[in-house]
Amino acid sequence: MPADSTTAVRSPLSTTLQPCVLLPALLGAGIVATVAIEPLAGLAVVGALSFLFAYFYRRDWLLAGIFILLLFQNLAHIRFLAVNDRLAYAIKDADDLLVVFFAVALAAETFLPTVRLHAVPLWRPFALFLAVCLVAAACNRLSSKETAIGTYVLAKNFVWFYLAASLRLDDRAYRQVVRFIVAVLGAILAFGLFQLLTGDLTYDWLQLPKDYRYGIIRLRSIFMHPVFLAESMALLAILAVSAYVQLRKPVWLVLAAGAAAAVALSLLVKTLLALALAVGFLFLRKRPWLIVPYGLAAIVAMVSFSEYGTRNIRAQFSTYIESSESVRREGYRIAGEILGDSPLLGVGPGMFGGFAAKLLDSPIPGRYGFIDYDQRGYDTIDAHWPHLIAEVGIVGFLIYAWWLWSAGRAAWRLSDRRTVSPYARTLAMAATVFLVVAVVEAFAAANLEDTLCGFMIFSLLGLTLGGMTEHVVPTSAARPLAATKKE
Numbered sequence: 001m002p003a004d005s006t007t008a009v010r011s012p013l014s015t016t017l018q019p020c021v022l023l024p025a026l027l028g029a030g031i032v033a034t035v036a037i038e039p040l041a042g043l044a045v046v047g048a049l050s051f052l053f054a055y056f057y058r059r060d061w062l063l064a065g066i067f068i069l070l071l072f073q074n075l076a077h078i079r080f081l082a083v084n085d086r087l088a089y090a091i092k093d094a095d096d097l098l099v100v101f102f103a104v105a106l107a108a109e110t111f112l113p114t115v116r117l118h119a120v121p122l123w124r125p126f127a128l129f130l131a132v133c134l135v136a137a138a139c140n141r142l143s144s145k146e147t148a149i150g151t152y153v154l155a156k157n158f159v160w161f162y163l164a165a166s167l168r169l170d171d172r173a174y175r176q177v178v179r180f181i182v183a184v185l186g187a188i189l190a191f192g193l194f195q196l197l198t199g200d201l202t203y204d205w206l207q208l209p210k211d212y213r214y215g216i217i218r219l220r221s222i223f224m225h226p227v228f229l230a231e232s233m234a235l236l237a238i239l240a241v242s243a244y245v246q247l248r249k250p251v252w253l254v255l256a257a258g259a260a261a262a263v264a265l266s267l268l269v270k271t272l273l274a275l276a277l278a279v280g281f282l283f284l285r286k287r288p289w290l291i292v293p294y295g296l297a298a299i300v301a302m303v304s305f306s307e308y309g310t311r312n313i314r315a316q317f318s319t320y321i322e323s324s325e326s327v328r329r330e331g332y333r334i335a336g337e338i339l340g341d342s343p344l345l346g347v348g349p350g351m352f353g354g355f356a357a358k359l360l361d362s363p364i365p366g367r368y369g370f371i372d373y374d375q376r377g378y379d380t381i382d383a384h385w386p387h388l389i390a391e392v393g394i395v396g397f398l399i400y401a402w403w404l405w406s407a408g409r410a411a412w413r414l415s416d417r418r419t420v421s422p423y424a425r426t427l428a429m430a431a432t433v434f435l436v437v438a439v440v441e442a443f444a445a446a447n448l449e450d451t452l453c454g455f456m457i458f459s460l461l462g463l464t465l466g467g468m469t470e471h472v473v474p475t476s477a478a479r480p481l482a483a484t485k486k487e
Contacts, residue, residue: 055105060167063459064180070095070452071184071232074224095451099156102163109166121165121410121465125403126158132396133349140348146360150350150391157454161407164462171421177463178239178423185236186255189262192219192229196265219265224452227445230268231453233259234275235434241279242415242429245286246422264301264308269316274440278433286429320444325371328444331381334368335390346393353387354449384442384449408435411464424464431460 054062077092110120133154137147169177196219219229237259244252260279263272276298283290302309320326331353338347350356352364381387389397414420414428438447438457447453 059163060169060173060177063164063167066095066098067181067455067459068184070455071188071224071228073451074228095455096156099159103159106159106162106166120162121462122161122403122406125399125406126155129392129396129399129403130155132345132392132399136345136392136396137348139345140342140351142348142351146348146350149359150348150354150356153354153356153449154349154388154391157448157458160455161458161462161465164459165466167463167466169424169463169466171424174421174423174427178243178426181239182236182243182255185232185239185259188224188229189233189236189259192262193258219262219267226266227268227271228450228452230263230266230271231437231441231447231450232456233262233266234271234437235430235456237263237275238278238282238433238437239426239430241282242426242433245282245429246415246426264305267308267312269313270441270444271437273313274437277440278436281436282429282433328381328383330371331383332386334365334370335381335386337368338364338390339393342393344393344395346389346391346396349391352390353381353383354391354446382446383444384446387446404435404439407461407465408432411435411461414464427460428464431457431464434460 051062054065073091073095077088130151133151134147137150142150167173219226224232237256240252240256240259244250244256260275263275280291280294283294302313320328323329335353338352346352347364350360351362356362357364385397388400392400408431411428412432415425415432417425434457438453441447448457
């Protein structure tokens with residue numbers, strides 16, 4: 001299959017089901033369903049068939065559509081609650097339905113004769129991680145439901161990686177990916193800053209309640225939760241800095257400064273500090289002469305705008321780390337106790353600290369005397385690493401870290417490869433640096449299991465590694481090799 005962005009799919013079915021045949025068939029089936037059944041059912045059929053068409057032939061468009069869907073998922077869920085609660089919850093659960101479909105579809109493609117399993121990026125550590133989850137569940141005598149849900153929540157974002165890695169991108173496609181991300185996130189940044197600067201006028205017009213924290217107003221977009229806003233703006237800042245390093249255009253630094261300011265205005269200290277460290281790492285490795293001016297600019301900004309800088313950092317440090325009534329601190333305490341009791345395999349997937357633990361009504365928090373200081377019901381400990389190591393132990397944690405390290409190292413190597421386009425190097429550099437942000441932030445956030453942040457980091461890594469790997473070989477090309485072995 002030619003490495004063409006317009007046919008950037010891996011599915012062997014696309015070689016037999018041609019668009020000129022499939023598209024009229026899909027439209028005809030949709031019309032028949034609309035006439036014979038009812039309009040709503042027909043609309044659903046047309047939507048499902050169009051989705052399948054995009055999966056086989058325009059997987060790049062499908063990935064872009066999912067990104068937009070996840071960006072506005074929270075807003076759509078809230079807006080539709082007053083109109084149709086069933087539709088609202090369907091929107092909220094849409095990402096889970098997509099993940100399940102893609103997991104099944106990609107697994108089926110992998111075992112078809114024309115797809116080489118060993119060409120799928122990083123499949124061995126991922127398979128090992130799944131195996132550890134199953135062994136940990138068996139050792140802790142979890143039910144099949146608990147095993148399935150717990151393992152799914154831990155592994156769901158890997159599906160975005162393998163979906164993105166199935167794309168075959170050329171230089172033009174890499175340029176389009178970078179510009180698409182910048183355009184979407186740049187529009188969110190512009191509107192967020194506009195509503196902050198216009199104050200009461202915009203907030204009243206949008207019927208958006210003001211969000212004050214520590215006596216100052218925080219940047220809050222109508223499109224998403226402040227945590228997701230901060231993480232998406234961190235990605236925009238990193239992508240802009242990476243573009244500046246690769247393309248040498250100062251306008252990218254202006255965009256990076258605006259996105260970094262949005263992260264600070266969102267009052268998410270964990271994201272701000274992770275972003276500062278990651279950009280410092282990037283400059284240290286790629287542009288060492290920028291370290292001093294970068295450090296001085298960061299210090300001046302944090303001191304000059306102390307409400308969003310030093311004052312905010314001190315307040316959140318006192319609340320979430322120093323306080324003896326911190327849920328995160330309590331989560332780390334229990335994770336340490338679990339590690340002492342079950343160091344190798346933990347208490348099993350879905351049993352402590354993550355989103356699955358609430359769904360499964362896990363007994364582990366009660367067994368270890370978890371104290372709900374926030375009095376908002378046990379949800380998550382809001383920290384990915386202690387939750388992960390408590391559920392799958394040291395073995396699962398090391399395999400998970402091995403996978404991230406391998407993906408990040410491969411992306412970093414691509415950012416130095418001069419034989420590829422500067423946009424491919426930009427995307428690879430941004431994927432690596434944003435991975436650093438996610439890893440640091442994960443000490444105080446459930447970001448690697450979150451829908452939006454997980455999609456952003458894993459799909460970026462997949463796009464990067466997918467461009468470096470040959471996925472499909474013609475069946476006829478493999479036969480001479482087999483014949484040679486027989487001889």
